Amino acid sequence: MSSGMSLFDKLWRQNLIEDLGEGRGLIHIDRHLLHELSSPQAFAGLRQAERVVRSPDLAFAVPDHIVDTGPGRGDRTVPGGEAMIRALRANAKAADIALFDVGDPRHGIVHVVAAEQGIALPGMAIACGDSHTCTLGALGAWAFGIGTSDVEHILATQTLVMRKPASSRLTVTGTRAPGVSAKDLALGIIAQIGVNAAKGGVLEIAGPAIEALTMEERFTLCNMGIEASARSAIIAPDATTFAYVAARPNPPVPLAPAIAAWRALRSDPDARFDAEFAFDCDDLAPQVSWGTNPGQTIGVNQAVPDAPSDAAPRERDAALRALAYMGLEAGQPILGLPVSVVFIGSCTNSRLSDLQVAARVVEGRKVAPGVRALVVPGSARVKAEAEALGLDAIFVAAGFEWREAGCSMCVGMNSDRVAPGERSVSTSNRNFEGRQGPGARTHLASPATAAASAIAGAIADPRAYLR
Amino acid sequence: MKAVSIVAGVAAPLNRADIDTDAIIPQNWLITTEREGLGRGLFSNWRYLPGTEVPDPAFVLNQPAFAGARILVAGPNYGCGSSREHAVWAHLDFGIEAVVAASFGPIFRDNALKNGLLTAEVEADVAADMLAHLQTRSPRTMTIDLADTQLVGPDGRRHGFRIDPERRNALLEGRDDIASTLDRSQVISAFQRRDRQRRPWIWGQSS
Ligand code: SF4
Numbered sequence: 001m002s003s004g005m006s007l008f009d010k011l012w013r014q015n016l017i018e019d020l021g022e023g024r025g026l027i028h029i030d031r032h033l034l035h036e037l038s039s040p041q042a043f044a045g046l047r048q049a050e051r052v053v054r055s056p057d058l059a060f061a062v063p064d065h066i067v068d069t070g071p072g073r074g075d076r077t078v079p080g081g082e083a084m085i086r087a088l089r090a091n092a093k094a095a096d097i098a099l100f101d102v103g104d105p106r107h108g109i110v111h112v113v114a115a116e117q118g119i120a121l122p123g124m125a126i127a128c129g130d131s132h133t134c135t136l137g138a139l140g141a142w143a144f145g146i147g148t149s150d151v152e153h154i155l156a157t158q159t160l161v162m163r164k165p166a167s168s169r170l171t172v173t174g175t176r177a178p179g180v181s182a183k184d185l186a187l188g189i190i191a192q193i194g195v196n197a198a199k200g201g202v203l204e205i206a207g208p209a210i211e212a213l214t215m216e217e218r219f220t221l222c223n224m225g226i227e228a229s230a231r232s233a234i235i236a237p238d239a240t241t242f243a244y245v246a247a248r249p250n251p252p253v254p255l256a257p258a259i260a261a262w263r264a265l266r267s268d269p270d271a272r273f274d275a276e277f278a279f280d281c282d283d284l285a286p287q288v289s290w291g292t293n294p295g296q297t298i299g300v301n302q303a304v305p306d307a308p309s310d311a312a313p314r315e316r317d318a319a320l321r322a323l324a325y326m327g328l329e330a331g332q333p334i335l336g337l338p339v340s341v342v343f344i345g346s347c348t349n350s351r352l353s354d355l356q357v358a359a360r361v362v363e364g365r366k367v368a369p370g371v372r373a374l375v376v377p378g379s380a381r382v383k384a385e386a387e388a389l390g391l392d393a394i395f396v397a398a399g400f401e402w403r404e405a406g407c408s409m410c411v412g413m414n415s416d417r418v419a420p421g422e423r424s425v426s427t428s429n430r431n432f433e434g435r436q437g438p439g440a441r442t443h444l445a446s447p448a449t450a451a452a453s454a455i456a457g458a459i460a461d462p463r464a465y466l467r
Numbered sequence: 468m469k470a471v472s473i474v475a476g477v478a479a480p481l482n483r484a485d486i487d488t489d490a491i492i493p494q495n496w497l498i499t500t501e502r503e504g505l506g507r508g509l510f511s512n513w514r515y516l517p518g519t520e521v522p523d524p525a526f527v528l529n530q531p532a533f534a535g536a537r538i539l540v541a542g543p544n545y546g547c548g549s550s551r552e553h554a555v556w557a558h559l560d561f562g563i564e565a566v567v568a569a570s571f572g573p574i575f576r577d578n579a580l581k582n583g584l585l586t587a588e589v590e591a592d593v594a595a596d597m598l599a600h601l602q603t604r605s606p607r608t609m610t611i612d613l614a615d616t617q618l619v620g621p622d623g624r625r626h627g628f629r630i631d632p633e634r635r636n637a638l639l640e641g642r643d644d645i646a647s648t649l650d651r652s653q654v655i656s657a658f659q660r661r662d663r664q665r666r667p668w669i670w671g672q673s674s
Pocket of ligand 1: 064111132348407410411429
């Protein structure tokens with residue numbers, strides 16, 4: 001007897017152009033998102049082979065990684081960066097691909113913009129040369145990161161040849177306490193299931209606690225999927241999703257047939273998965289990473305753990321290295337650890353609701369002396385909406401820098417970096433060695449925790465500031 | 468892509484788990500529109516003394532025993548993290564043609580096999596034995612044979628390794644993946660025509 005289909009089985013079947021046997025398929029890519037970091041070499045390869053872009057109407061381009069985020073910025077950025085922005089612009093123009101350029105009201109971080117502008121929709125297969133493309137799975141899309149060779153392959157063919165990935169499911173139950181955000185949920189989950197849990201496959205995230213999330217919270221959660229090794233993280237589309245899509249600048253017209261089709265995008269009750277995980281968020285506290293991978297995370301009131309003596313040597317070595325790199329000792333509390341940089345931004349936490357909760361923490365308070373604190377909206381639209389609500393004034397009055405949209409300090413590729421040995425609290429998604437700059441010590445946290453830490457000048461419990 | 472069948476030569480041990488692509492090529496090296504020249508950035512935060520391009524003698528690839536290494540043996544989950552294909556180009560530009568590990572980050576592995584950088588997956592204990600040998604003893608050479616998916620470790624023992632069979636054939640042939648897909652152009656067109664009826668919302672949008 002055959003079992004039912006999972007949400008992902010349905011997405012795979014829907015986009016399968018041809019079964020190539022042995023589990024491989026030729027897959028149609030419905031949206032191809034391009035940015036300046038991973039695409040120049042793909043366009044160059046295409047030109048070299050004298051090939052053309054097959055479906056330019058399904059591609060969208062936006063420069064985000066390397067752009068400067070200072071006020072009044074143009075193309076000027078770190079040396080060599082301008083050439084990348086110009087290459088994206090020229091390539092998009094030559095191929096007739098829509099470009100959301102620096103200065104365009106639709107500009108921003110690719111994963112933020114694709115959702116916000118209604119480019120990414122439920123049920124689509126979406127690829128982008130960036131591992132955090134999994135963010136868009138929050139819409140009920142199959143969205144995944146690819147390398148530059150695949151970017152070139154999609155440009156030329158609008159397809160990928162893939163082996164059907166394994167799929168697992170995470171069921172989340174319980175109710176989050178006040179002051180505990182979707183970011184805390186993401187970090188708590190990765191700390192529990194591990195950075196390797198999804199083994200490079202597709203992770204469906206389901207359960208009552210997920211159905212209760214807003215769209216923006218779902219983006220934050222799915223964004224961190226890749227940090228649990230989920231190349232795609234998917235949440236089945238529901239009424240929350242449909243309301244979000246209906247409010248986009250260019251929703252499908254007519255919308256009703258699309259929604260009717262999207263309603264079928266859910267796992268059958270008897271669907272089978274390669275692995276199942278469960279997480280309960282009843283006892284979840286605000287989370288802070290202490291180490292150099294996102295799974296090395298603890299509650300804000302916990303102590304930095306000892307390298308486990310009984311664990312596999314792999315985990316023990318990783319923990320010892322992380323302690324040394326982070327300048328921490330096992331047993332010390334994470335709360336009260338002095339920090340010199342606070343970054344609120346990135347495709348994880350730069351949407352309006354993220355800035356709203358941070359502003360609530362900050363309002364009427366001052367950034368601690370000696371702390372550099374930045375707020376970098378995820379898009380020009382988020383920035384405009386925040387300004388209409390007066391959030392910029394709250395941040396600036398407190399001593400935050402209020403910047404233009406871009407990846408900024410998430411990746412240390414533009415001029416926003418953390419200096420060697422400096423400690424930062426960051427709302428981004430990766431705390432790898434050197435991620436925010438060589439020698440930078442990154443603690444991942446929620447926007448509320450980051451904002452509270454800026455005020456305290458040390459890692460702080462946001463709940464004390466949210467009353 | 469150039470065809471690959473055998474990689475043989477000095478193997479260097481990188482005994483760490485979860486080596487991410489940020490470590491393989493730190494982001495400041497990604498500011499380029501080229502594929503070439505990235506070998507200088509390979510492991511730069513580990514390979515050079517802080518803030519310089521002066522080799523750090525403590526790093527394995529700077530040690531005389533591993534000069535001219537063509538193979539890396541590393542801990543599990545090698546190449547996790549970002550999708551930057553620069554991480555693969557950096558290996559090849561440096562002269563590394565194969566990586567042996569118990570597991571790989573999925574995007575890195577796909578990228579590697581599309582560029583002719585061989586990823587050989589072995590059992591965890593086999594990888595651990597090879598790492599232990601390379602760290603302490605000569606010889607430091609290995610041979611990886613793609614045609615029979617066997618490798619000969621530094622201790623002379625033979626092991627099978629895992630690699631996607633379809634990718635293996637593509638590497639042996641030096642196949643151009645895009646050309647192969649373009650041969651299916653008509654099936655793609657037919658799918659797109661049907662899809663315009665079935666899911667008009669995918670197609671109707673313009674900006
Ligand atoms: S914000 Fe960070 S994680 Fe997101 S796309 Fe930019 S660099 Fe990548």
